[in-house]
Amino acid sequence: MDVDEQPVAALRGRAAGRTMDRPTVFAAALLVAVGGIVYELILGTAASYLVGDSVVAFSVATGVTLFGMGLGSLLAPHLPGPSGIAFARNELALGLVGGASVLVLFWAYGATSLYWPVFVLLSLAIGVGIGVEIPLLVALLKEHGRDESVALLSKVLAVDYLGALLASLLFPFVLLPGLGLVRTALAVAILNVGVALFMLARMGHQPRWTWSTASALVALVAVFAVSSGVEAALSTRLYEDPVVAATTSRYQKLVVTDYQGDVRLYLDDQLQFSSADEARYHETLAHATLTSVAAPASVAILGGGDGLLAREVLRYPSVREVVVVDLDPAVTELARTNRLVRDLNEGSLDDPRVTVVNADAFGWVRGTDATFDAVLVDLVDPSNERVAKLYSAEFYAAVAARLRPGGVMATQATSTYFTPHAFWQVVATMEAGAPGRTVVPLSVNVPSFGEWGFALSLPGGASSLLTAAPLPDGLRFHDASSLGATTRLPGDLPERDAVPSTLLSPRVHTTYQGDMAHWRY
Secondary structure: OOOOHHHHHHHHHHHHHOOOOHHHHHHHHHHHHHHHHHHHHHHHHHHHHHHOOHHHHHHHHHHHHHHHHHHHHHHHHHOOOOHHHHHHHHHHHHHHHHHHHHHHHHHHHHHOOOHHHHHHHHHHHHHHHHHHHHHHHHHHHHHOOOOOHHHHHHHHHHHHHHHHHHHHHHHHHHHHHHHHHHHHHHHHHHHHHHHHHHHHHHHOOOHHHHHHHHHHHHHHHHHHHOHHHHHHHHHHHOOOOOEEEEEEOOOOEEEEEEEOOEEEEEEOOEEEEEOOOHHHHHHHHHHHHHOOOOOOOEEEEEEOOOOHHHHHHOOOOOOOEEEEEOOOHHHHHHHHHOHHHHHHHOOHHHOOOEEEEOOOHHHHHHHOOOOEEEEEEEOOOOOOHHHHHHHOHHHHHHHHOOEEEEEEEEEEEEEOOOOHHHHHHHHHHHHHHOOOEEEEEEEEEEOOOEEEEEEEEEEOOOOOOOOOOOOOOOOOOOOHHHHHHOOOOOOOOOOOOOOOOOOOOOHHHHHHHHHHHHHOO
16 A cells, blocks of 8 residues: 555544444434425425315425435435535435425415425425435445445335335324424424434534534524414415414314404415305305204204304204214314304304214214204315315215205305306215205305305205295394395306216316316416
8 A cells, every 4th residue: 555545544444433333324214214204295285285286286296306306316326525424415405495495485475476386396306305315325334334235225215114104194193283384394304404413423524514514403493493483474474364373283274364353264275264254155054954944953064163154053943953073173172262263153162052073074974873954064165185075976975864854955065156167066966966855056145255156955846945944033144035045046157067076086176176277377
């Protein structure tokens, strides 16, 4: 060996003296896998909050991230420097980009019209960072004399996939409901940078990189500490009115705004009601149904966790039992505890006649033995396949099976103006799910939403329509004349031309998206 090469060899020997053992690399692979999958879920969830279409959001997030991972795996062998340093640099960059991803995406949505390009670029950048990780970890082991080729790679990948499983369980059950999107992204960023710092310490490399990584870790922890205020400020930018309550549940984001007495509830940034005109909607659905059945005593409400529909049902002296089935306990808790929402629903969910069940409506209907005089379906629009099952022929058949003789059921059926083809499809689907019954389409103007449609299913003919029970007192909008007018559909409604939607062919989802495409500028 040349004399000049001896110090270099000695230095390499000392650096290699801290052998990179397999448990260390496997632990790093597990942790970065958790972070990578959580980043992907964060991006899809954030985009679904903003655009309201979870299928498109998660498809784009998954596809672009996986493509980026492919690019990252090709890029890994060409990164400069030793594998350990390259890995630490990558984790530092990935942590900074991933930690800021939700803040950047929400800023782009609130301040620009470029949120889709920003979403794609963030997904791509994070995918590249994830794709670099495993090749660098394998190369790191090889550099430290752990060359086991296929056996080594298979073990690292197995640990990586285990991390993916853990992430997929942690995100919906722990991270999202416990931390929310912004703080979850920052927590994963802290994890990335912490792994980088740990690996640098194990390798005994480059004080300069150790100092930079430690500084980034301190900065991320500081941002995490104040992130609740930052998240609140960002949420406020998305709404025209002041945000007075905001939370994220396992299922969705809930926001309440209030401006000069106009209280509004948003789920995943989609308006659910405005106190200025919600009575038009809830009175139509409740009273068109309950005036069509004699002396209704037992009523089920599927959805309607805000308690506003229950408020209308409880106006009937004959009602003895109301079961409200809503998937998200955060919604029913908000309806009970938020002063503004509770004032609107008049404390309906705490009425002794009301039982609240937090369950999936489809599963509950198919599993219960209870029967009802009326079933009211008050669910969000069928904007994705997850909700489309609740607008299927099978679902309406299950609901009809829970009706007592003479019982009625009704559902909100989307807008007769903005989504007319989806409206007719809901009507056709209800007819297919309960043949032998008469389905009556209804429409009313709700200024916050425009012309809105409903479908009412009656036993046999329509002889009992709006005449079997009198309207109760205390209504804000309807009287007998205006309620009767809901049977007159808008003159510009397209001709009926729809086939039923089923579980295997959730056509209502694509029909709804096709209608809405005409109104997205």
